[in-house]
Amino acid sequence: MTHVESVVCLTRQTNYIEQSKIISLSPAGEILYKESVNVMYARIEYKGKVYYSYVFAYFKYDYMPHYVVYDPIDEKFDIVAYFSAKCDGHRQIGLMNEHEDGFVRKSKLKINMGEIDSCAGYPWLIEDVSVFKAIEQSNQVDEKYITLAKEMNANIDPDKWNEITNEDEAEDMMNHTGGFHDWYLISITAKSNPYSCEEEATVQLKFNSQAAFDAILEFEGGICIDFAFGPYNRIYSSSVIFKDDMVYWVDSDEVDFDHIKKYSSIRAEKLRWKFVVKEENDW
Numbered sequence: 001m002t003h004v005e006s007v008v009c010l011t012r013q014t015n016y017i018e019q020s021k022i023i024s025l026s027p028a029g030e031i032l033y034k035e036s037v038n039v040m041y042a043r044i045e046y047k048g049k050v051y052y053s054y055v056f057a058y059f060k061y062d063y064m065p066h067y068v069v070y071d072p073i074d075e076k077f078d079i080v081a082y083f084s085a086k087c088d089g090h091r092q093i094g095l096m097n098e099h100e101d102g103f104v105r106k107s108k109l110k111i112n113m114g115e116i117d118s119c120a121g122y123p124w125l126i127e128d129v130s131v132f133k134a135i136e137q138s139n140q141v142d143e144k145y146i147t148l149a150k151e152m153n154a155n156i157d158p159d160k161w162n163e164i165t166n167e168d169e170a171e172d173m174m175n176h177t178g179g180f181h182d183w184y185l186i187s188i189t190a191k192s193n194p195y196s197c198e199e200e201a202t203v204q205l206k207f208n209s210q211a212a213f214d215a216i217l218e219f220e221g222g223i224c225i226d227f228a229f230g231p232y233n234r235i236y237s238s239s240v241i242f243k244d245d246m247v248y249w250v251d252s253d254e255v256d257f258d259h260i261k262k263y264s265s266i267r268a269e270k271l272r273w274k275f276v277v278k279e280e281n282d283w
Contacts, residue, residue, distance in 0.1 A: 043094040046080050049073050054152045057121020067093050070149035077135040112136050164271040170240035173273050177215055183207040185233040213275040221269030228264050247271045
C-alpha cells in the first residue's frame with residue numbers, strides 16, 4: 001500500500017503550462033530559455049478584459065500588491081493592482097502559481113508612483129528602471145520585451161487536465177490544493193454513453209475553495225463511489241492511495257486501507273484534476 005500525505009499550503013498550480021520556460025535576455029539582447037515549471041502567472045480581470053499572463057514582477061505600494069503582466073488584447077505591459085480601485089472588493093488578479101524561479105529582488109526601487117521598498121521580478125525588468133517606468137506610464141517598450149512576453153504567455157494552457165498516475169503527481173495536486181483542507185464538495189456529476197460499450201463512464205467532483213479558483217477531480221473506469229454527505233460537505237483533509245492498479249481519493253489524511261469503509265472515498269482506474277475559475281460574483 002502506498003499513501004500520499006496531504007500538505008496544507010497556498011493554492012497554486014504549475015501543470016497548466018505545457019512546456020514552461022523562464023525567459024531572460026543576454027547582455028546583447030538575445031532571448032535565453034531555461035526549462036522550468038516553477039513560474040508565477042495569473043488570470044487577470046482588468047478594465048473589462050480577461051486574460052492569462054506570466055507575472056513579470058510584483059511589489060507592494062500603499063499596502064496593495066501590484067503585478068506587472070502582459071495584456072495580449074492591447075498588446076502591452078500593464079501594472080495591475082490586486083483589488084480594484086473602486087473599493088468594490090473585485091479581485092483583479094487570480095494567482096494560479098506563486099513560484100518565483102528566475103526572479104531577483106531589488107530594494108528601494110524609485111519609479112513614478114514613488115519609492116518601492118522591495119520588488120521581485122525578472123532581472124531584465126527590475127534592473128533597468130527605465131523599462132519599469134515606461135510600463136508604468138503606458139509608454140512603448142523595446143520590441144524585444146514584447147516578443148519575450150508573447151513567447152512566455154504562449155505556454156499557458158489554463159484548461160489542461162493534470163493526470164494523476166503516480167505518487168509525485170498526487171503529491172503535486174495535494175500541494176496545490178492544500179489537501180483540500182477547508183474546501184467544500186459542491187457537486188458530483190456522473191457521465192456515461194448508453195450507445196457505447198467502449199467509452200468509459202466518468203465521475204466529476206467539484207470543490208469550492210476560499211481562493212479565486214475551485215477544482216474538479218475526474219475519475220474514469222472501474223468507478224466505485226462510497227460517499228457520505230454531511231450538512232456542508234466540508235473537507236478537512238484528504239489523501240490519494242494507489243493499490244492494485246487502482247487509485248483512491250479519500251476524505252482523510254490518516255487512512256488505514258484495511259478499514260477504508262470508515263471514510264468517504266472514490267475508486268477508479270484513472271484520476272485527473274484541474275482548477276476552474278469561480279463565477280464573476282465569487283471573485
